[in-house]
Amino acid sequence: MSFWFYLAGTFAYYWLTFLQRAPEPEYFILVIGFFGLLISFFSTLSIASLANESKSYPLFMRLESRIEFLIAIIVTSLLFTLILQLLFSLLVLIRNGPELTLGRVLEIPPLWLSINILASVVALQASDFISYGWSRVCIFGLLALALVIGDDDGATLEWLAEIFRNVANQTTPSGNAQIQLSRALNASADFLTGDFMGSVGNIFNGIFWPFRAIIDGVLNGYFTSSQAWAPALLLIFASVLFLLAADFFSSRDMILREE
């Protein structure tokens, strides 16, 4: 059932992104790369959900190490994503695909694979095997916050600060409470655009830098020496997240879902 759902999703995505136009190589690489990110994220969640059923007990019992269970989920998801990505690419190339030079073709595996692996490991953090209580809300909340604070030029924070200032200006200073509110809003706006948030923004900015580097590299048609490190950096992020997941999983209760 899930397989057909993913297949239908693939065709729908193809129809939305490629059917109307003859793509350029950059568009081909980025759009299918993003497709890989989506599929590996959601297929990891689906496979983890399947593995979380009590029918897995006999399989689990036969593993040398618990971590093999997580690796099996990620490898299955990556293979599944790869199959769909290849199917998608073939579909595009057969119909009215871009003219890819050998150099551009060689760019594709490290970009797609690193993104897929990271997406899969991030999805694992959201699965029942790793998440605990509010942990998934915290992780994805932090990611969302990082995305807001760490955007390239701080535009989101500027926009938020502007809203605060506008509200503060519209507050009639007729009473003590209103004056206090107005001051608090102005202080918040100053805080959002201040040096501290700028530094925090720079740190968070670094988290998303590899993605921007990949997009820039692909769009420019070449990678600078620092941009070329982006896929490796994504793999390092993935490794750290996987180690955290494995450490938590190795000591948690394996109470699988009874159907």
Place this chain on the structure above:
Amino acid sequence: MLQVNELTKNFQSFRVLNNVSLTLGRNQILGILGPNGAGKTTLLRVLTGILPPNSGEILATGDSWPKIGFKPERLHFPERMSVRQYLSMMASMSGYSRRESTAAVDQILQLVGMGSAQNHKISKCSKGMRQRIGLAQALLGDPELLILDEPGDGLDPIGQQEMRAILQMLREQGKTILLCTHRLNDVKALCTDIAIMSRGQIVYKSSLSKVSEASGNTQIICDGDLEGIRSLLESLNPGITVSENTVELSGEALPLRRDVLRLLLSAGHDVLRIERPEASLNDIYAKMIRQ
């Protein structure tokens, strides 16, 4: 084979296992008895590594950690697979090559009596057949220790009998089995040792032979009413009770059997018979659980 020392397991603030210690020797068949919620399944899950304990240790007494085959209480399978496909998958997971897997699956199917149903879809299998599949998958890989959680659950009387016969066969083959059940008859028929669990603790441990040897009360049954010498008999020891034509000796009063007999004969009563009923497993179980 396994030495379990002071195992404790909590689910949040609720203590499910409380300082559980036991020893499982080679070729031993240990039956773990207990009411629902006693912690039996949790203990098995801790032993199989599914649940890590909060404290305590599980040690292998042999050279290496024994190969474990596990049949969980609730059986769920990939329903679309056939029995054979499922067991072949489990065999390959157990490290068999394709050829070895075919031979091993054939052998196990025969052992659990599923040879004729090997191509049935699991979804079409009856509850009894599913129990056999559960046992079969546990046996794949030739485990040294079999951990079976309620193997007779949901089976009709004939199915239970057949399951018992399979387990007896495994016992004869020298398998070490940890059997978790609330069926006393299964324990009596199969086990060499028993442990009774209640509220997360092991409240009774013994070999089954000792349970059957354990003497209960001695009853001396006479030909007539003993009301006349009742107070005299009961004054000998608090462990002596008299009712109608029967004198019952228990605990410390048991060695006074000869004195009681002498008294009865001297009072002119004929002794019809002396009975020494064995303490049944049911009695011990009921007593331990009530405590």
